[in-house]
Amino acid sequence: MRAVRIHEYGDESVLRIDDVERPTPGPEAVLLAVDTAAVNPFDTYVREGYVPPEDGGLPHVLGGDAAGVVESVGDDVTAFETGERAFVTGLGLDRPGTYAEYVAVPEQRLAHLPESISFETGAAAAEPVTTSMQALERGGMDAGDVVLVQGAAGGVGHAAVQVASHEGGFVVGTCSPDSSDAVRAFGADAVVDYSDEDLASAISDATGGRPVDVVVETHAAANVTADVESLATGGTIVVLGEDDDITVSSPTAGTAKGKQASFEFCSHMRATAHHSEGLTRTARLLQRNEVDVAVDATFPLAEAGAAQRHCMSSGGIGKTLLDVSG
Numbered sequence: 001m002r003a004v005r006i007h008e009y010g011d012e013s014v015l016r017i018d019d020v021e022r023p024t025p026g027p028e029a030v031l032l033a034v035d036t037a038a039v040n041p042f043d044t045y046v047r048e049g050y051v052p053p054e055d056g057g058l059p060h061v062l063g064g065d066a067a068g069v070v071e072s073v074g075d076d077v078t079a080f081e082t083g084e085r086a087f088v089t090g091l092g093l094d095r096p097g098t099y100a101e102y103v104a105v106p107e108q109r110l111a112h113l114p115e116s117i118s119f120e121t122g123a124a125a126a127e128p129v130t131t132s133m134q135a136l137e138r139g140g141m142d143a144g145d146v147v148l149v150q151g152a153a154g155g156v157g158h159a160a161v162q163v164a165s166h167e168g169g170f171v172v173g174t175c176s177p178d179s180s181d182a183v184r185a186f187g188a189d190a191v192v193d194y195s196d197e198d199l200a201s202a203i204s205d206a207t208g209g210r211p212v213d214v215v216v217e218t219h220a221a222a223n224v225t226a227d228v229e230s231l232a233t234g235g236t237i238v239v240l241g242e243d244d245d246i247t248v249s250s251p252t253a254g255t256a257k258g259k260q261a262s263f264e265f266c267s268h269m270r271a272t273a274h275h276s277e278g279l280t281r282t283a284r285l286l287q288r289n290e291v292d293v294a295v296d297a298t299f300p301l302a303e304a305g306a307a308q309r310h311c312m313s314s315g316g317i318g319k320t321l322l323d324v325s326g
């Protein structure tokens, strides 16, 4: 089968399309014939060696998320049958990933994908929606809370806006000005330009002066000061992405202490025990049209490098996908 692997760490040029053996699923795993895989920023961190693979090193198949059809099941698998549609998340770090025609998936990282949901939507929704639900739970979000989503046009941010809005939050999304209409359409009550020189004041204007109860933060190094300034007493900043070392000035640390701010660091890749349940909830939200995912661009599997470059470039809205079966 074809699989995109790295044999060394580096930029997109280290991605190679290799001809490899189909994986053999263990007794508690399923072999999935991949139709569509998603490209996540995390895949590039593995490629760069910033987060090295934990499945025995290189060469390594990249990719966390996919949707496709069950090709075969291990002896102890009870919930899936050959020929069923399914989607998966959380691969590509401790196991080979989804940039491949077939991937072996432990049952607990897989869920059924109803006929009404396309493979593209399933692959695109897997990581962003499950991560958003996890982040809002970790933030202790309640209906009526003010929720700030930093990076609201991105893969995970646009899902977080929808989930928080659906759960009754007053949602402020930050994005670049070109994306503001799209972020409003996802359900944000107000939109702020993340590059505003006085981001905290712009957020305060957007909320009508109400402090923020929960921040979903995808760029913590850039935004932590504004997050703390905007936060309500007892509020929570859920850090999903940093981009760089997070440095907190003494006055900001003092403000955070005074507000009894909580910082939660969420890791989707370490939540593998909950992925099946998260994906099942995701399918339900998609079926009820309570959440939708935007697909920014789709590339053939052989152009995974271009797809990763696109994913990490500015200006897109939603997810980058790989068409594996086409």
Ligand SMILES: NC(=O)c1ccc[n+]([C@@H]2O[C@H](COP(=O)([O-])OP(=O)(O)OC[C@H]3O[C@@H](n4cnc5c(N)ncnc54)[C@H](OP(=O)(O)O)[C@@H]3O)[C@@H](O)[C@H]2O)c1
Binding pocket: 040, 041, 042, 127, 131, 150, 151, 152, 153, 154, 155, 156, 157, 174, 175, 176, 194, 218, 219, 222, 223, 239, 240, 241, 242, 243, 266, 267, 268, 269, 311, 312, 313, 314, 315, 316, 318, 319
């Ligand atoms: N911890 C976890 O479990 C977890 C799970 C999922 C994702 N993440 C992390 O979250 C981050 C975002 O992931 P993603 O899939 O949403 O990426 P993405 O699709 O590339 O989106 C990133 C978005 O952030 C915007 N942005 C850039 N700089 C910003 C800033 N200073 N403040 C606010 N927004 C800014 C970008 O806008 P422009 O396009 O206008 O530049 C873009 O819309 C990544 O670091 C990823 O690794 C973590």
